[in-house]
Amino acid sequence: MKILLISNHIMGYMEVPRQELENMGHDVHILYYCKWPLKFKYKSFGQRLISFLRKINGNSIKKKHREDTIKEFTSTKVYDKILVTHPQNLNSKTHKYLKSITKDYIVYLFDGLKKMPIQEHYIHFFDEVFSYEPADCKKHNLKFITNFIPTERFRNSDSKRNLFNISSKDVRYPKLRKLAEYCHHNNIPTRFILFSKKPLKTALFQVISCKINIQQIDQHLKHVTTFVDIQRPEQNGLSFRVFEAMGNEKKLITNNSHIKQYPFYNPTNIHVIDFNNLHIPEEFLATPYQKTEWNLYQKYTAKNWVQDILSLN
Incomplete structure (x- = not known):
């Protein structure tokens, strides 16, 4: 299965489900907003100002750069699943395009809607919307899922x-x-x-x-x-x-x-x-x-998280 992940780096957390997907045998591509090729640096104060003014229409220079880069990156690809976090970092055209090249367009809200209300303007683009905030799930009819266990490396370390x-x-x-x-x-x-x-x-x-x-x-x-x-x-x-x-x-x-x-x-x-x-x-x-208890612990592993959120079971 071909899968695309688009996310903030979030301290490296999304690398964990990416690795789990690869371990399952899936073909996984990942793009980070803050890393090449999506990373964007303003050339001047004037360009930053123009971008700020364009934000009113939800299409800053930075978002336009991401739109063009994503289209180029995926120009010859069709994905079975695309998972996005922080959807406010992409413009509407990009969301429509991504939805057109996948069978299942999914978003996970790493921030609650009270903290990051702008996300609400983008969730209608997705086939499925997941959140770890129970109140958001109840109010907006989203699918609830917790965050996942990102590391087990230091269980027996000298502490x-x-x-x-x-x-x-x-x-x-x-x-x-x-x-x-x-x-x-x-x-x-x-x-x-x-x-x-x-x-x-x-x-x-x-x-x-x-x-x-x-x-x-x-x-x-x-x-x-x-x-x-x-x-x-x-x-x-x-x-x-x-x-x-x-x-x-x-x-x-x-x-x-x-x-x-x-x-x-x-x-x-x-x-x-x-x-x-x-x-x-x-x-x-x-x-x-x-x-x-082992069975309860497994419920919160990154492997179980990515299987649930991408319906891989």
Whole structure:
């Protein structure tokens, strides 16, 4: 089966289902918006300004470049399946074209519609629309599917008892800072990395000015016992951090209480914090991770995810 994936790089996560598809024997092509040949760099401020004005019609110079490049890349091809993420990064003409060269045009929304409402303007192009946000699925009649386990590499690695988080300095920062202060006052070791474009003086975080990829994050994942996941105010669905924790058999601290509704929820492995009454039990940090039952674990693997979303079963 010939399959085309078009996606943001998303820290390398889409490479995992791509590999699974190739392992199944499918002919897989993948295009990333931020990589050659779709990557586009403005030649001047004037070109950037013209592109901004064209955005009003949904056809910036960048999107026109992607349209032309995709047509050239696929000019002699017909695909059985095309899977797109972040559909707002392509113009309407590109979506119509892609739909014309495949039997099944599918989109997975890596961001909820509250966080990225512009996606709603494009979902009508697709035969199937998947989302990990239960509220979006209910309101817009989308198909629900969680994110997938992106890595299992650090299950038995030599790790120290500490908490790990990596995130951008955004609306989550006040809560993350409150948690960092709590850990500092209670002598709980942390490794919190914060991406900030502006300089930030703090001893609570390792501040970085450039985002890092999944391979660089891996160097941190192997040395910690507990992941920290702070959800955005508009987010109810489960982030990739939840499934990274499951795959690597690390404990998880999160403020997303909706996780209790999922079948893999285990209070030995997952502690839900309330920022109005912040507390992390010593017993939670001290007790070992309990393995997820094998059949339940398989439900969240990248192989199962891509089989479900592309109807390959």
